[in-house]
Amino acid sequence: RACGEVIRCPYCSVSMTLHGFSSKRLLCHYCGYSLPQPQICPSCSSQRLYHGGGGTEKLQEELEELFPNARILRMDADTTGGKNAHEKILSAFRNKKADILIGTQMVAKGHDFPLVSLVGVINTDASLYMTDYRAFENTFSLLTQVIGRAGRGDVPGRALIQTFQPLHPIINQATTQFYNDFFAGEIALRKNLAYPPFCHIAMLTIASTDESVLQTSTDMLSHIMRDVLMEAKEKSMIVFGPFESTIYKLRNTYRMKILIKYKNTRNSRRMLHTILSRYDSAGNGQSTLTIDINPGLI
Ligand SMILES: [Zn+2]
Ligand SMILES: [Zn+2]
Structure with missing residues (x-):
């Protein structure tokens, strides 16, 4: 510190x-x-x-201090490693073996707990500001699911959402459950920014354990792409980058990415194919090129 x-x-x-x-x-x-x-x-x-780091463990420590008599269950990547671990935790909670269930997004999905009367979403902003064009959609659906968790049975329910942006339209639409408003806003935004479903996004990732090889390979790929775009005279294809990947170094491998927005036509699919095969035949075998279409995380 x-x-x-x-x-x-x-x-x-x-x-x-x-x-x-x-x-x-x-x-x-x-x-x-x-x-x-x-x-x-x-x-x-x-x-x-x-x-x-916030995290479920930290939250558990805080809750144990605040409610020393409450029985607390935690459901996250750490506690669900074993076989049937998910189901064990959920059924323990359903059978009133615990008073508080802490969890990552996995607890929000489709489980019915008639006795739950209070639900809290901690640090909603982390989901709202993910570097992902689907961040708003994911946040909206997470919040509406979570809000749906409380008050399923005879007990009236409440949901508390922690955010620095209480007036954010997505938070508002989720708390009021105005799906139509959310959809209208989101689809207009996607159209303006040319995001799916109005176009496709291809993410090309070049990876190498050697940073200088990565640099050479990235230059080579940029060059190939410029050639292919010029030859094909395709105007709907827009190239962004190269940039460093969100996690530049992963498992000792360095990564660069190039994003392509395109209309999903035969012509553009053929161009992507040409780019990949030219890269393969020009490559030196010390770097890899992978392509993701409409990836979740950009
Ligand atoms: Zn220090
Ligand atoms: Zn690591």
Whole structure:
């Protein structure tokens, strides 16, 4: 905390998160690498360490302090590793073996708990501001599902939503359950910005364990794409990038991405195919090229 240093995974360009109550370890969610929680800051040796990150574990600690007599269940990636773990947690909760169920988005989906009278959504803004063109849609459907969780039985229900943007239209439309308003706004936005369903997005990811190979390969791909676009005289295809991927380094591999917005026609599909096959035949085998159509995370 003294120097502001964040502990990062040595193999991925992401910060590591703290796991486990008794034996605390830092874990990388992307590659699984873990190490014991250090007692002092590795960069300035200060003993004042701050474990950031909201997270379900932190929430559980807080709730245990606030409601020392409540029986609490937690459902997240850590607690659902075992066989039938999901169902065990859910049925324990349904059978009144716990008073509070904490969970990631997985608890929102389609489970019916007649006795639940209060539901809370923590840190809604994280979902609202994901770098994903479907962030609003996902947030809207998450919130409407969660709100639907409370008050299913004879007990009247309430839902509390934590956000810094209480006036945000998506939050409003979700709390009032005005699906038509949400749809009208979202579809107009997608049309204006040329997002699916009004066009397709292809994300090309170039990856290599060697950063200089990655640079050469990215230049080569840009070059090939420029040629193919010029030859085909296709005007509906728009290229963005190259940029570094959202997680630039993953499992010791560096990644660059190029985004293409296009109308899904035979001509544009043929162009994508040409780009891929030219890259393959020009490649040096030290980098890989993958293509995702309308990827969830851009
Ligand atoms: Zn990692
Ligand atoms: Zn430090």
